[in-house]
Amino acid sequence: MAPPEASTLEILRTHSLASVAGREIERLILGGEIPAGSRINEQALADRLGISRGPVREAIRGLERSGLVVTVINQGSYVRKVSAAEALELYDLRALITGEACATIAANPPPGALARLKALTGAMAEAATADDAQRYYGLNLDFHAALLEAGAGPRAQRIYADLGNELHLFRRRALVAPENMRESNREHAAMLAALRSRDPDAARRVGETHIRNGKRRFAASTPAVENDQGPPQAATGGEPGHARPTPDPPRRRAPRIARGR
Amino acid sequence: MAPPEASTLEILRTHSLASVAGREIERLILGGEIPAGSRINEQALADRLGISRGPVREAIRGLERSGLVVTVINQGSYVRKVSAAEALELYDLRALITGEACATIAANPPPGALARLKALTGAMAEAATADDAQRYYGLNLDFHAALLEAGAGPRAQRIYADLGNELHLFRRRALVAPENMRESNREHAAMLAALRSRDPDAARRVGETHIRNGKRRFAASTPAVENDQGPPQAATGGEPGHARPTPDPPRRRAPRIARGR
DNA sequence: CCGCTGCAAACTGTTGACGATCGACGATCG
DNA sequence: CGATCGTCGATCGTCAACAGTTTGCAGCGG
Numbered sequence: 339m340a341p342p343e344a345s346t347l348e349i350l351r352t353h354s355l356a357s358v359a360g361r362e363i364e365r366l367i368l369g370g371e372i373p374a375g376s377r378i379n380e381q382a383l384a385d386r387l388g389i390s391r392g393p394v395r396e397a398i399r400g401l402e403r404s405g406l407v408v409t410v411i412n413q414g415s416y417v418r419k420v421s422a423a424e425a426l427e428l429y430d431l432r433a434l435i436t437g438e439a440c441a442t443i444a445a446n447p448p449p450g451a452l453a454r455l456k457a458l459t460g461a462m463a464e465a466a467t468a469d470d471a472q473r474y475y476g477l478n479l480d481f482h483a484a485l486l487e488a489g490a491g492p493r494a495q496r497i498y499a500d501l502g503n504e505l506h507l508f509r510r511r512a513l514v515a516p517e518n519m520r521e522s523n524r525e526h527a528a529m530l531a532a533l534r535s536r537d538p539d540a541a542r543r544v545g546e547t548h549i550r551n552g553k554r555r556f557a558a559s560t561p562a563v564e565n566d567q568g569p570p571q572a573a574t575g576g577e578p579g580h581a582r583p584t585p586d587p588p589r590r591r592a593p594r595i596a597r598g599r
Numbered sequence: 600m601a602p603p604e605a606s607t608l609e610i611l612r613t614h615s616l617a618s619v620a621g622r623e624i625e626r627l628i629l630g631g632e633i634p635a636g637s638r639i640n641e642q643a644l645a646d647r648l649g650i651s652r653g654p655v656r657e658a659i660r661g662l663e664r665s666g667l668v669v670t671v672i673n674q675g676s677y678v679r680k681v682s683a684a685e686a687l688e689l690y691d692l693r694a695l696i697t698g699e700a701c702a703t704i705a706a707n708p709p710p711g712a713l714a715r716l717k718a719l720t721g722a723m724a725e726a727a728t729a730d731d732a733q734r735y736y737g738l739n740l741d742f743h744a745a746l747l748e749a750g751a752g753p754r755a756q757r758i759y760a761d762l763g764n765e766l767h768l769f770r771r772r773a774l775v776a777p778e779n780m781r782e783s784n785r786e787h788a789a790m791l792a793a794l795r796s797r798d799p800d801a802a803r804r805v806g807e808t809h810i811r812n813g814k815r816r817f818a819a820s821t822p823a824v825e826n827d828q829g830p831p832q833a834a835t836g837g838e839p840g841h842a843r844p845t846p847d848p849p850r851r852r853a854p855r856i857a858r859g860r
Numbered sequence: 861c862c863g864c865t866g867c868a869a870a871c872t873g874t875t876g877a878c879g880a881t882c883g884a885c886g887a888t889c890g
Numbered sequence: 891c892g893a894t895c896g897t898c899g900a901t902c903g904t905c906a907a908c909a910g911t912t913t914g915c916a917g918c919g920g
Binding site for chain 2: 900901902903911
C-alpha cells in the first residue's frame with residue numbers, strides 16, 4: 339500500500355480542507371470531545387488541526403446549517419444543546435421516515451435487502467446475548483442505515499442521518515440497558531417479518547412503533563426534563579424585530595442596552 | 600422611520616455579513632437570478648454584495664449543507680440541479696410531514712389555527728377566481744406554513760422549508776394552471792374539514808393526498824424526465840475510493856484518468 | 861464590603877494577498 | 891489535418907493580518 343503521506347496528499351487533492359475540517363469537527367462533537375453547550379474556539383481548533391481559521395470557519399458554517407452548532411455574533415459558535423422536547427421531536431420525525439421506508443420495502447423489497455437486514459438482526463442478537471452494548475449500538479446504526487438505503491431516497495437518508503446526529507447532542511449517549519437491547523431487537527425481528535409479509539401498512543406501523551418505542555425507552559432513561567435555561571437553537575425564521583427569541587447559548591449575559599454610540 | 604443607512608448598520612451589529620450574504624444568495628438562487636446548474640463566481644458575488652470573498656465562501660458553505668449548491672474542488676460551486684426523480688422524492692417527504700402535521704392538529708387543534716387556515720383558504724378561493732396565480736402561490740405557501748406551525752415542531756418546519764427550497768430548483772416555477780388552483784384549493788377545504796373532524800387518521804390521509812396530488816399535477820406538467828446527465832448532488836456518504844459517483848456539475852467533462860503525476 | 865469604571869487581553873469578523881489548480885487557446889509535431 | 895503539449899488567464903483554496911467587539915480583571919469610590 340502507499341504510505342499514508344501520499345494518501346493524505348491525494349485526499350487534499352480531492353477534498354477541500356474545509357470539508358475534512360468539517361468531518362473532523364463533527365467527529366469531535368459527536369464523540370463528545372467538544373461537549374454540548376461549550377463554546378468552539380476557532381483559533382484553538384485551527385491550531386489543533388494544523389490549519390488556518392478560514393477553513394475552520396467555513397466548516398462551522400456548514401455544521402450550523404445542519405443543526406450541530408449555533409453561532410452568536412461577536413461571541414462565537416456553541417455546540418448545540420438539544421432539549422428534551424427537541425429530542426422527542428427528533429424521534430417523531432425518525433419514526434415517520436422509518437415507517438415510510440418500511441412501507442416502501444414491503445411494497446417492493448429490493449433484492450438482497452431482506453437478507454442483509456436479517457443478517458444484521460442475527461448479529462445484533464448475538465451482541466445482545468453477549469451484553470455487548472457497544473457492538474449492538476453500531477449494528478443498530480447499520481441496520482437502520484440499510485433499512486433506509488433499501489426503502490428511502492437519498493434525501494430522506496440524509497435527513498435521517500442529520501436527525502441522528504442531533505440526537506447525539508442531547509446526551510453523551512443514552513445508556514443502553516441489556517433488557518432494552520433485547521426488546522429493541524425483538525422489534526427488529528417484527529419489522530423484518532412485516533417487511534416479508536408484503537403488507538405496506540402493517541410494515542409502516544411496525545417500523546414507526548419501533549422508533550416510538552425507542553423514544554419511550556429514551557424518555558424513561560432520562561432523569562427529568564432538565565431545564566437549565568433557554569435552549570440555544572436558531573430556527574429558520576429569525577426577525578431582528580424580536581428581542582431575543584431563543585439565542586442565549588452562554589449563561590452569562592450582560593443585556594446592557596448601552597449600545598448607544 | 601429611521602433612514603435605511605442606520606438600519607443597515609444596526610443589522611450589521613446583530614447579523615454577521617456571512618449570514619446576510621447567505622440570505623441574499625439564497626434569494627438570488629430561488630428567485631432565479633442565478634439559474635440552476637450555473638456556476639457561482641465568488642469574486643463576482645462578493646463585488647455585487649460589496650463585501651469580501653470570505654463571508655461569501657462561508658455563506659456558500661452553509662447553502663451547500665442545506666442542499667442548494669454543490670461544490671467541486673478547485674472548480675467552484677454550482678447551483679444544484681434537482682432531477683425529476685429527486686423532485687418526486689421531495690414531494691413524498693413533504694407529503695409525509697404534512698400528513699403528520701394534519702394528524703397532530705386533528706388530535707388537538709391549537710386555538711386559532713383552524714380559523715387562520717380557513718381564512719387563508721378563503722383568500723385562496725378569491726385568488727383562484729381571479730386567476731391570480733401569483734397571489735395564490737403566496738397564499739398557498741402561507742397556508743402550508745401555518746399548517747406546519749400549528750401541527751409540527753420547529754425541526755419539521757425547517758425540514759419542510761428546506762425541501763420547498765430544493766423543489767424550487769427543479770424548474771423556474773411549475774406553471775400554475777387555473778384549473779390546478781381550483782383543484783388544489785378544493786383539497787385545502789377537504790383538509791380543513793378533516794382537521795375539524797377530530798379524526799387524526801383521516802386528516803393524515805387527506806393531508807398526504809393533497810401533497811401527493813400536487814406531485815401528480817407537477818409530474819403531469821413536466822414535459823418528460825429530462826435526463827441531461829448525472830445529476831449533481833453530494834449525498835451523505837462520499838468515500839474517496841469511488842471514482843466519481845455523481846459530482847459532474849458542468850457539462851464539459853474531461854474524464855482523463857491521466858492523474859498520474 | 862460591594863458596586864462601578866476603565867483598561868487590557870482574547871476572540872471574532874473581515875479583508876487583502878499569495879500560491880495552486882483548472883480550463884481554454886494556440887503552437888508544434890506526427 | 892488531427893492530436894498532443896505548452897502557455898496563459900481566470901478562479902479557487904488558503905493564509906496572515908487588521909479592525910471591532912466582548913470578556914475579564916484591576917483599581918477606585920461609595
